[in-house]
Amino acid sequence: MKPILTIIIVLISTAAMAQQPDYSSxxxxxxxxxxxLYAVISGEKGEARDWELFKYLFIPEAHLIPSGKNQEGKTGYRVMTPAQYVETSGAYLEENGFFEKEISRKTDRFGNIVQLFSTYESYHSEKDEKPFNRGINSIQLLYDGNRWWVLNIFWQAETTEFPIPANYLD
Incomplete structure (x- = not known):
């Protein structure tokens, strides 16, 4: 009886693995x-995102941390897991259309760790000529010998008080 159960488990596992896309590239x-990272959150209104690919980019303990001023004018932040980001923002991005495009990058690397400042512009549609928002994503990456992992994304949108410095636009 045990060999049959083992064969069934192997077949089910193999079928499940065959259904998972290969995101390694x-x-x-x-x-x-x-x-x-930018492509997976971007899409026209009504276009589904590949949230499994989005989650695949991150280590299990990753954080997404938007920062800025709240309604009272106090600077703060919010910490989310990738799954929480999908829960809180996924439907909005798909219902309203959202494109985030990297326009500049500054990268610092030491060994297997990378910190980069990725300047972005946000659009509701790829057809839009002007962005509705800009800012900087501070992204930390880790190379484990096989692939790159996103550890954290900490970002701030551009404001009149904090315009993006010229050195982050070239």
Missing amino acids: KVKTIDSTIET
Whole structure:
């Protein structure tokens, strides 16, 4: 009886693995990882996002941390897991259309760790000529010998008080 159960388990596991897309090419380089990060959240109104690919980019303990001023004018932040980001923002991005495009990048690397400042512009549609928002994503990456992982994304939108400095626009 045990050999039959083992065969069934192996067949079910093999079928499940065959159904999972192979995302490994998306995280082979720093460039491919960052390009995938921006691409996976971007899409026209009504266009579904690949949230499994989004989650695949991150280590299990990753955080997404938007910062800025609240309604009382106090600077603060919010910490989310990738799953919480999908829960709180996924429907909005798909219902309203959202494109985030990297326009500049400054990268610092030591060994297997990378910190980069990725300047972005946000649009509701790829057809839009002017962004409705700009800012800087501070992204930390780790290379584990096989692939790049996103550890954290900490960002701030541009404001009149904090315009993006010229050195982050070239």
